Amino acid sequence: MSDVANTRPTLAAVARRAGVSASTASLVFSGAGPVADATRARVLEAAAELDYAGPDPTARSLRRGRTGVIGLVTEDSLGDAFRDPVNLALLDGLGEELSDDAYGLLVLPWTGEPGGVDLGDVPMDAAILLGCSVDLARSVEILQRRRIPIVAIEAPPLPGVVPIDLDNAEATARGAGLLRELGHERVALVTLPLDLARERGPLTPEREAAATAYTAIERIRGARSMFPDAVGVSAGGSTVAEGHAAGLALLDVPAADRPTAVIAQSDLLAAGVIRAAEELGIDVPGELSVLGFDGIRLDGITPHVLTTLVQPSVEKGRLAGRAVRAALADGAAPGSAVTAELRRGETAAAPRAAGR
Amino acid sequence: MSDVANTRPTLAAVARRAGVSASTASLVFSGAGPVADATRARVLEAAAELDYAGPDPTARSLRRGRTGVIGLVTEDSLGDAFRDPVNLALLDGLGEELSDDAYGLLVLPWTGEPGGVDLGDVPMDAAILLGCSVDLARSVEILQRRRIPIVAIEAPPLPGVVPIDLDNAEATARGAGLLRELGHERVALVTLPLDLARERGPLTPEREAAATAYTAIERIRGARSMFPDAVGVSAGGSTVAEGHAAGLALLDVPAADRPTAVIAQSDLLAAGVIRAAEELGIDVPGELSVLGFDGIRLDGITPHVLTTLVQPSVEKGRLAGRAVRAALADGAAPGSAVTAELRRGETAAAPRAAGR
DNA sequence: AAACGGGGTCGAATCGATTCGATCGAATCG
DNA sequence: CGATTCGATCGAATCGATTCGACCCCGTTT
Numbered sequence: 171m172s173d174v175a176n177t178r179p180t181l182a183a184v185a186r187r188a189g190v191s192a193s194t195a196s197l198v199f200s201g202a203g204p205v206a207d208a209t210r211a212r213v214l215e216a217a218a219e220l221d222y223a224g225p226d227p228t229a230r231s232l233r234r235g236r237t238g239v240i241g242l243v244t245e246d247s248l249g250d251a252f253r254d255p256v257n258l259a260l261l262d263g264l265g266e267e268l269s270d271d272a273y274g275l276l277v278l279p280w281t282g283e284p285g286g287v288d289l290g291d292v293p294m295d296a297a298i299l300l301g302c303s304v305d306l307a308r309s310v311e312i313l314q315r316r317r318i319p320i321v322a323i324e325a326p327p328l329p330g331v332v333p334i335d336l337d338n339a340e341a342t343a344r345g346a347g348l349l350r351e352l353g354h355e356r357v358a359l360v361t362l363p364l365d366l367a368r369e370r371g372p373l374t375p376e377r378e379a380a381a382t383a384y385t386a387i388e389r390i391r392g393a394r395s396m397f398p399d400a401v402g403v404s405a406g407g408s409t410v411a412e413g414h415a416a417g418l419a420l421l422d423v424p425a426a427d428r429p430t431a432v433i434a435q436s437d438l439l440a441a442g443v444i445r446a447a448e449e450l451g452i453d454v455p456g457e458l459s460v461l462g463f464d465g466i467r468l469d470g471i472t473p474h475v476l477t478t479l480v481q482p483s484v485e486k487g488r489l490a491g492r493a494v495r496a497a498l499a500d501g502a503a504p505g506s507a508v509t510a511e512l513r514r515g516e517t518a519a520a521p522r523a524a525g526r
Numbered sequence: 527m528s529d530v531a532n533t534r535p536t537l538a539a540v541a542r543r544a545g546v547s548a549s550t551a552s553l554v555f556s557g558a559g560p561v562a563d564a565t566r567a568r569v570l571e572a573a574a575e576l577d578y579a580g581p582d583p584t585a586r587s588l589r590r591g592r593t594g595v596i597g598l599v600t601e602d603s604l605g606d607a608f609r610d611p612v613n614l615a616l617l618d619g620l621g622e623e624l625s626d627d628a629y630g631l632l633v634l635p636w637t638g639e640p641g642g643v644d645l646g647d648v649p650m651d652a653a654i655l656l657g658c659s660v661d662l663a664r665s666v667e668i669l670q671r672r673r674i675p676i677v678a679i680e681a682p683p684l685p686g687v688v689p690i691d692l693d694n695a696e697a698t699a700r701g702a703g704l705l706r707e708l709g710h711e712r713v714a715l716v717t718l719p720l721d722l723a724r725e726r727g728p729l730t731p732e733r734e735a736a737a738t739a740y741t742a743i744e745r746i747r748g749a750r751s752m753f754p755d756a757v758g759v760s761a762g763g764s765t766v767a768e769g770h771a772a773g774l775a776l777l778d779v780p781a782a783d784r785p786t787a788v789i790a791q792s793d794l795l796a797a798g799v800i801r802a803a804e805e806l807g808i809d810v811p812g813e814l815s816v817l818g819f820d821g822i823r824l825d826g827i828t829p830h831v832l833t834t835l836v837q838p839s840v841e842k843g844r845l846a847g848r849a850v851r852a853a854l855a856d857g858a859a860p861g862s863a864v865t866a867e868l869r870r871g872e873t874a875a876a877p878r879a880a881g882r
Numbered sequence: 883a884a885a886c887g888g889g890g891t892c893g894a895a896t897c898g899a900t901t902c903g904a905t906c907g908a909a910t911c912g
Numbered sequence: 913c914g915a916t917t918c919g920a921t922c923g924a925a926t927c928g929a930t931t932c933g934a935c936c937c938c939g940t941t942t
Contacts, residue, residue: 178673180928191892196930203931204889223671227649228588229928232897237584237649239595239632248621248631252608265604265635272643275604276595276632279621287628293583293593293649315579317534410825469766536898547922552900559901560919585898588927 179220188216199225231293240268240494241276241294243309245302245366248279254408255466256436256483257300260323263487264298271495280306281366289313296494299325303365303382319497321490324385332493332503334486338385341479341510342392342433345461348477348512349431350396352520354459358429359393359402360416360439362386370412372419373402389435389463401429405439413442421450421458428452430521431459438464441472444517455519465513477515482508535576544572555581587649596624596850597632597650599665601658601722604635610764611794611822612839613656616679619843620654627851636665637722645669652850655681659721659738675853677846682740688849688859690842694741697835697866698748698789701817704833704868705787706752708876710815714785715749715758716772716795718742726771729758745791745819757785761795769798777806777814784808786877787815794820797828800873811875821869833871838864 185195190209197203198213205213216222231237242264244251251257268275276294278287280302289297290312297313299306299322307328313320314330321332349357359373364381371377373390381387386404393400403419405412413434420443421428434440440462444454452458454474465480489506497503541551546565553559554569561569572578587593598620600607607613624631632650634643636658645653646668653669655662655678663684669676670686677688705713715729720737727733729746737743742760749756759775761768769790776799777784790796796818800810808814810830821836845862853859 181930182928192929193893193931194891197891200930204891206890209890221671223668224646225930226588226672226928227647228584228591228593229897230647230930231649232582232584232588232899232928233930235897238647239649241630247618248625249614249618252617253614258605258609261608262603262605269604269635269637269643272647274597274632274634274643274648276630278630279625281625287625287630290580291583291586291594291628292630293587293595312579315577316582537900538898548899549901549923550921553921556900560921562920565920581900582898585927586900588898588929589900591927 179222181222181225184213184217184220184222187220188213196225237293237295238273239276239294240273241278241289241292241297242300243278243280243289243297243302243306244300245280245306247281248277250407251277251279251300254436255438256408256464256481259466259483260300260487260490263484263489264491265487267488267491267495273494280309290316294318296321296498298490298494299323299331301383301385303384319494319503321493321497321503323486323490324388326384332497333505333507334489334493335505335507336385336481336486337507337509338388339392339395341481341512342389342435342463343395344512345463345477345479346393346396346433348514348518349433349459349461352431352459352518354431354521356429357393357397357400357431357433358420359390359400360413360420360432360434360443361390361402361404362408362435362439363406364404368406370404370406370415373404377404386435393433397433400433405435408436408438410438410442410445413439414446415442417443417446418450421446421452429458431461431518433461435463437462437466437468437476437478440476440478440517441468444472444474455517457522459518459521461518463510465510474517475515476513477518478513479510480513481510535578537578537581540569540573540576540578543576544569552581593649593651594629595632595650596629597634597645597648597653598656599634599636599645599653599658599662600656601636601662603637604633606763607633607635607656610792612764612792612820612837615822615839616656616843616846619840619845620847621843623844623847623851629850636662646672650674652677652854654846654850655679655687657739657741659740675850675859677849677853677859679842679846680741680744688853689861689863690846690849691861691863692741692837692842693863693865694744695748695751697837697868698745698791698819699751700868701819701833701835702749702752702789704870704874705789705815705817708787708815708874710787710877711753712785713749713753713756713787713789714776715746715756716769716776716788716790716799717746717758717760718764718791718795719762720760724762726760726762726768728775729760733760742791749789753789756789761791764792764794766794766798766801769795770802771798773799773802774806777802777808785814787817787874789817790819792820793818793822793824793832793834796832796834796873797824800828800830811873813878815874815877817874819866821866830873831871832869833874834869835866836869837866 182192185192197205198210289309296319323334403416405416440460462476462478538548541548551569645665652675679690759772761772788799796816803814818832818834
């Protein structure tokens with residue numbers, strides 16, 4: 171009652187007060203091991219008297235070698251990472267799997283270099299890399315030295331990293347194939363940001379070569395497998411506004427130079443392109459076909475059912491969650507791959523169907 | 527090279543190999559204290575040889591008493607918490623403040639009881655409560671026992687908890703006042719979920735009395751200060767779809783029974799109500815005025831500029847971040863309050879303006 | 883009645899670092 | 913040239929718990 175007043179009580183203090191050893195007190199709180207009812211009651215009473223809040227999580231983590239925390243590394247700012255509906259769906263799946271084991275999700279925006287979080291300094295049991303580019307390799311190394319299991323969602327293959335893959339290139343190729351079948355020849359691309367700089371602007375061979383964002387690169391590759399010479403514009407993010415700007419850049423030109431189809435790398439970008447077309451008086455799909463990617467719900471954002479590649483976002487989250495759990499339990503880690511399916515919506519048709 | 531092969535190397539091992547004491551090796555990595563260049567080099571070399579990844583964050587946390595983690599407690603599922611644009615904006619503000627000190631944000635969905643995360647078991651330096659209801663009081667107690675500073679955003683006042691408040695009741699009253707001035711008398715409410723159950727349905731005195739969601743309660747109170755007898759419907763979430771459903775419930779009735787204005791507790795709900803009105807052939811604002819709350823961007827979700835109460839969401843995040851930093855630095859914690867401002871948009875007008 | 887078994891408790895080692903105070907040699911000062 | 917100071921390093925204590933093996937006592941089994 172004298173020196174314990176100010177400082178936080180410890181398990182040892184509780185044990186002393188209850189007249190038992192620290193080991194026994196520990197057993198009371200952890201639930202493991204047999205403890206006589208009378209003893210348990212005495213310890214709990216002592217704890218209540220001292221206002222003890224239970225074992226310190228940090229100390230427990232050290233001893234047990236587990237923190238109960240899983241890091242989610244993103245390359246976006248905190249807010250932007252979750253502004254993408256695909257990531258939200260992924261979070262749903264992830265939450266489903268992780269909540270069972272009461273894991274907490276530690277969101278770590280990885281900005282590149284300056285003063286940001288050093289992945290090596292963060293206490294966590296495993297890491298999930300979300301939409302991370304090639305630059306991350308160094309951080310991956312640190313985590314691996316620390317023997318932390320890593321699950322990467324749509325990342326370039328790295329040794330020791332469990333991949334959750336999406337057939338970005340192949341799926342895009344399938345979508346592009348549809349456009350080709352319909353008879354399109356002048357096709358333009360609207361891509362996701364190419365790198366951490368997120369600079370928007372026309373796609374040049376140099377910029378493409380310097381790109382680091384894996385998903386964007388793969389989808390470009392898929393599109394180019396059908397339309398090798400397609401022109402394009404890179405957006406500064408996956409938003410309707412960015413798609414709108416990109417759309418204007420591509421479509422606000424003499425009709426002869428205008429593409430007859432746009433391959434957008436996300437549904438939000440596609441919606442923006444469609445909006446731009448509407449503003450310019452270009453009929454979709456009559457004069458312009460638009461292909462999206464993701465298959466998110468576009469409630470009221472566009473009146474059309476988008477022609478797009480529907481990816482199983484929630485499932486990706488579940489798979490990532492399961493992979494983490496498996497890695498933590500067995501040490502073994504099942505990688506996996508999912509597939510996006512082409513949905514023929516209402517925004518793709520044969521070129522010049524309007525009969526000009 | 528023999529027994530060190532399998533297990534993770536420790537600072538002690540590195541020190542031994544470099545021929546220095548553990549204390550000196552620690553100084554090398556922490557940067558504190560003077561170390562001779564030659565010694566430093568030797569230690570780093572030893573570390574490299576052993577593939578040492580730097581001091582273990584868990585051990586460091588225990589010794590230092592700091593984890594570098596801040597808990598963000600929400601009552602939604604992982605995904606749903608971030609589906610609300612207001613929360614995203616808040617995250618932006620929070621990230622701004624927290625990234626400087628390289629704090630990680632640990633997202634903790636608090637589901638109530640079953641097997642979810644126990645807030646007492648999570649290693650964190652401070653906690654931010656986001657949109658949390660009265661039920662949380664017990665968890666708050668645990669955190670306080672653990673001497674963890676708590677910042678609560680829009681929560682009922684609790685002793686020892688730093689509040690970041692919004693004038694929900696007063697702002698709503700101002701908005702309702704506008705409707706009254708315009709001449710409305712039959713006004714209906716569309717509220718946010720009343721509790722963790724999120725049951726949708728008509729507002730009854732019993733349900734209102736049993737409500738636990740602070741923000742919803744306050745906004746109802748504000749509305750009732752102008753329209754004591756307003757009928758209402760509670761939604762199951764802050765989404766356009768929920769607003770749409772609520773709108774249909776309120777508006778799909780004989781015109782004589784229909785309210786002339788709806789006070790929605792969020793912009794998304796308001797957008798849903800407007801959509802429902804459109805479907806029913808009810809003109810907004812001619813036959814129905816709609817008031818929102820939040821002031822988010824509703825890009826293309828509705829053609830109108832919403833009449834709404836614009837709250838400074840990003841600022842709330844910043845304030846919360848600053849409060850956390852202050853609490854961690856000084857122990858002192860500045861609470862604060864922000865105000866929502868009425869924006870007269872295009873969705874409120876005098877009743878029956880269409881001249882029936 | 884001796885041996886056995888097991889529930890209940892305790893001591894001591896351990897998890898991996900940080901940090902305070904002490905030590906020691908060398909450089910600086912008067 | 914002796915005294916003081918400063919830089920570099922080390923030992924030992926500490927952070928707060930968990931856990932393994934040992935131990936004791938008492939009820940069973942044969």
